[in-house]
Amino acid sequence: MGRIRSTSAEELVNAATKKATELRAAVCVAIVDAGGHLQAFRRMDHAMLGSIDISQKKARTSAYFGLNSEVLGQASQPGGPFYGVENSNGGLITFSGGVPLIDNTGETTGAIGVSGGTSEQDAAIARAGAAAFSA
Amino acid sequence: MGRIRSTSAEELVNAATKKATELRAAVCVAIVDAGGHLQAFRRMDHAMLGSIDISQKKARTSAYFGLNSEVLGQASQPGGPFYGVENSNGGLITFSGGVPLIDNTGETTGAIGVSGGTSEQDAAIARAGAAAFSA
Amino acid sequence: MGRIRSTSAEELVNAATKKATELRAAVCVAIVDAGGHLQAFRRMDHAMLGSIDISQKKARTSAYFGLNSEVLGQASQPGGPFYGVENSNGGLITFSGGVPLIDNTGETTGAIGVSGGTSEQDAAIARAGAAAFSA
Amino acid sequence: MGRIRSTSAEELVNAATKKATELRAAVCVAIVDAGGHLQAFRRMDHAMLGSIDISQKKARTSAYFGLNSEVLGQASQPGGPFYGVENSNGGLITFSGGVPLIDNTGETTGAIGVSGGTSEQDAAIARAGAAAFSA
Numbered sequence A, B, C, D: 001m002g003r004i005r006s007t008s009a010e011e012l013v014n015a016a017t018k019k020a021t022e023l024r025a026a027v028c029v030a031i032v033d034a035g036g037h038l039q040a041f042r043r044m045d046h047a048m049l050g051s052i053d054i055s056q057k058k059a060r061t062s063a064y065f066g067l068n069s070e071v072l073g074q075a076s077q078p079g080g081p082f083y084g085v086e087n088s089n090g091g092l093i094t095f096s097g098g099v100p101l102i103d104n105t106g107e108t109t110g111a112i113g114v115s116g117g118t119s120e121q122d123a124a125i126a127r128a129g130a131a132a133f134s135a
Helices: A006-022 A050-065 A069-075 A119-131 B006-022 B050-065 B069-075 B119-131 C006-022 C050-065 C069-075 C119-131 D006-022 D050-065 D069-075 D119-131
Strands: A028-033 A038-043 A098-102 A108-115 B028-033 B038-043 B098-102 B108-115 C028-033 C038-043 C098-102 C108-115 D028-033 D038-043 D098-102 D108-115
Touching (some): A006 A108, A006 A119, A006 D038, A038 A050, A038 D006, A050 A069, A050 A108, A050 B050, A098 A119, A108 A119, B006 B028, B006 B108, B006 B119, B028 B119, B038 B050, B038 C006, B050 B069, C006 C028, C038 C050, C050 C098, C050 C108, C069 C098, D006 D119, D050 D069, D050 D098, D069 D098, D098 D119
Antiparallel strands (some): B028 B038, C028 C108, C098 C108, D028 D038, D028 D108
């Protein structure tokens, strides 16, 4: 299973919160490893309390499935093939803001989860964090 | 983070149950602080058992997001940007009956949650309770 | 299953918090019905956050077993007949502060749970609350 | 209820991990606010997976009771007045490594929790983190 070094996780968090500040969003940022276990977390000032758990669940969702969280959400709508998948794994979050970290062999090494802004902001902030990742 | 005094919380519960009696509804009323922690709770005679947990989850939902619970529910419908958000934070309730308590600096100091009547009754009772709040 | 009227539950809470004030303790007080379901709750100013859950678990423990919570605790010590019983029922608390409410037919009608003071204070406050109960 | 600024939380994490490095320990460090909600978290390289949850529960335990986690543990031993308290509040950890952050008015503003080293190391690392706190 891939690993994220502690210093690398902090760089991802820094890149994400920098982007959030540019977008004037107050978010929570969570980094998990390939096993979905928390590696680093930061709550920005004025972020909603509800975002603490959501950011971590987005990261875990992306790590467990190797997908952007919203991709899973497309399949979990009523009538869809994975309807209700959110009830598994201690609770998944399947809207945007979770992005897997893929290493140069194509393997999922971890994930980043962001919550607190609009759907578009969370996705952009998570992408900015993931872009700082180098396997 | 704001606080609600114990005597103030009781006043909110009294205002809410007074309104419920006027509307001939039997409800549960929960007051939580800014951290979502229970401050006061009352179950009126003949209120449904299922409302005990729902009222508390509505209050917590409003405290965690600083929003009326049903506002979050508008975004959590199938196809919406926060579809399935109810699976986070130990279980959220995103229909009406949760109202945040905003102090005079605009900060969320806590919330009230009401369950047991119709959707409209719960919302009106929660508003009546929140109206008794003075920061 | 016995019932506690809402007004009666408030009287118990008032009697308990009055006693707590006399003892200079800041506590949480929970009243549950015969089924262990929350009827009324009050958190006094300055009570520890950890007491919110403990007071409710003490009340539920007493309602579920018809015993003072510490009586169960005597049997749950290492080597005792009910060792580890605290892991059942969503978590029990088996030290003092939970007292069942017994009606005049000898039936358990509910319970009161108190947390926030010393062991002796919690027990005395719970007894003061229970003494206000008349079936 | 007190608050910890995001930058301040990072300083505490930095002070704690610096101390851990000096002690050649690999730990997880969690900072929570007065309500016990996660503010910042870092897992050092080679820290045990089991420490992720323990560090957070230590921090929450200290925030909920305003005490070093091991103080509660002294009272929760078999035969003690709070035996089994660990079964409350979603799981508490009552051995050393949790330290409350007390502001200059004597109020609990949050807490730090450390796990991964020996009992003495965790305590020393948590104290080093807490020492970086200025209300």
